[in-house]
Amino acid sequence: MIKTLTKFVEEECIPNEHRFEQELGVGAQRWSRVPPVIQELKQKARNLGLWNLFIPHEYEESPGLTNYEYAHLCEIMGRSIQLAPTATNCSAPDTGNMEVLIKYGNAQQKKKWLVPLMNGEIRSAFAMTEPNVASSDATNISCKLTRVKGGYLVNGKKIWITGASGPALKLFLVMVRSGDMGSELTNNYAESGIKSIHRQHSVVIVPANSPGVNVKRPLTVFGFDDAPIGHSELEFNNVFIPEENMVLGEGRGFEIVQGRLGPGRIHHTMRAIGVAERALETMLARVTKRKVQGKTLAENRVILEWIAKARIDIDASRHLVLDAAHKIDLYGPANAKKEIALAKVFVPNVVLEVLDKAMQAHGAMGVGPDTPLAEMYANMRTLRLADGPDEVHLFQLGRSEVKKFLKRTDAAKSKL
Numbered sequence: 001m002i003k004t005l006t007k008f009v010e011e012e013c014i015p016n017e018h019r020f021e022q023e024l025g026v027g028a029q030r031w032s033r034v035p036p037v038i039q040e041l042k043q044k045a046r047n048l049g050l051w052n053l054f055i056p057h058e059y060e061e062s063p064g065l066t067n068y069e070y071a072h073l074c075e076i077m078g079r080s081i082q083l084a085p086t087a088t089n090c091s092a093p094d095t096g097n098m099e100v101l102i103k104y105g106n107a108q109q110k111k112k113w114l115v116p117l118m119n120g121e122i123r124s125a126f127a128m129t130e131p132n133v134a135s136s137d138a139t140n141i142s143c144k145l146t147r148v149k150g151g152y153l154v155n156g157k158k159i160w161i162t163g164a165s166g167p168a169l170k171l172f173l174v175m176v177r178s179g180d181m182g183s184e185l186t187n188n189y190a191e192s193g194i195k196s197i198h199r200q201h202s203v204v205i206v207p208a209n210s211p212g213v214n215v216k217r218p219l220t221v222f223g224f225d226d227a228p229i230g231h232s233e234l235e236f237n238n239v240f241i242p243e244e245n246m247v248l249g250e251g252r253g254f255e256i257v258q259g260r261l262g263p264g265r266i267h268h269t270m271r272a273i274g275v276a277e278r279a280l281e282t283m284l285a286r287v288t289k290r291k292v293q294g295k296t297l298a299e300n301r302v303i304l305e306w307i308a309k310a311r312i313d314i315d316a317s318r319h320l321v322l323d324a325a326h327k328i329d330l331y332g333p334a335n336a337k338k339e340i341a342l343a344k345v346f347v348p349n350v351v352l353e354v355l356d357k358a359m360q361a362h363g364a365m366g367v368g369p370d371t372p373l374a375e376m377y378a379n380m381r382t383l384r385l386a387d388g389p390d391e392v393h394l395f396q397l398g399r400s401e402v403k404k405f406l407k408r409t410d411a412a413k414s415k416l
Contacts, residue, residue, distance in 0.1 A: 054074070125164045131233065
């Protein structure tokens with residue numbers, strides 16, 4: 001499968017990146033339709049068996065790969081970050097949303113939403129981040145869910161919602177504040193050690209065409225709009241949803257979000273390594289041809305150090321990611337938090353450094369539209385914020401190390 005995917009990415013996806021940009025058009029055209037090349041690539045990928053590769057092997061919907069195996073494939077997709085994940089139906093946020101529905105959705109929700117998502121017929125978005133609260137602490141989420149006859153009303157604002165402006169968007173998974181839903185859940189959460197503050201939220205399905213759903217504007221990242229998917233600001237104004245659109249149960253939002261974010265974080269870092277490899281290749285192509293004062297840049301000692309450090313950092317990143325994927329396979333995401341956090345912090349920073357040096361080697365061309373480097377850099381810088389900023393993961397990692405140290409020292413003292 002690695003050979004098949006590599007051939008598909010190198011011979012089908014990367015050569016079609018320019019066509020994709022041309023077919024997007026300009027202005028409002030960029031949000032009006034899915035470029036035809038996407039549909040063509042999807043059909044080719046499906047014919048090759050390169051479809052829904054991300055679904056963990058423990059689920060019946062899975063093609064049978066472990067997270068460790070998928071990591072190698074995901075890196076290859078990262079080499080054409082615009083096209084390959086979408087062409088193989090392995091792109092965020094759909095991957096995370098499909099996992100939510102696979103793991104937590106009921107039979108009706110799977111039939112109505114999961115099946116067309118898995119077939120690549122529709123797209124989805126996950127609406128969590130809000131403009132007026134510190135959303136890195138999800139207990140702050142304030143978009144309100146109110147119970148009414150026959151269902152619920154959703155009211156609130158969301159921001160930086162990936163996919164919200166996409167032409168194929170059909171559903172939002174929305175994290176809402178539903179309040180303490182009573183004693184029914186109290187015992188279950190007490191037994192599992194979950195604090196009451198973590199049963200104040202729920203996740204609900206909101207059809208994108210529901211009255212009251214208002215996509216206010218697409219947002220840019222360093223000037224890039226990431227069309228036709230984008231990242232948007234939106235409002236939910238008295239949006240009615242039926243009771244059956246509740247996922248898993250009232251007050252189960254944190255359980256769902258934690259189950260979603262762990263695999264999502266590691267998928268991002270898997271793809272990021274492919275981005276770094278392509279950036280390094282782009283730099284090598286430049287420095288082995290570009291001459292200054294009669295010598296190629298590749299003969300410059302400083303440039304060679306850049307290349308060597310990039311190789312060291314990329315390979316170190318790969319080992320961290322594969323270790324995290326292996327731990328997820330063995331123990332599940334909840335018991336691989338440390339390894340996931342290590343990769344989530346380390347890898348994007350490393351890839352940014354590789355991209356920075358690649359841009360520097362290109363001079364002014366490196367920050368312009370004639371190479372993919374600038375857009376790669378913008379996307380990768382975003383990854384240091386997405387799914388939890390570096391500082392949150394560093395805080396948790398540091399706190400964990402302190403606790404382990406104190407536990408060891410206390411145990412040693414008790415033996416004296």
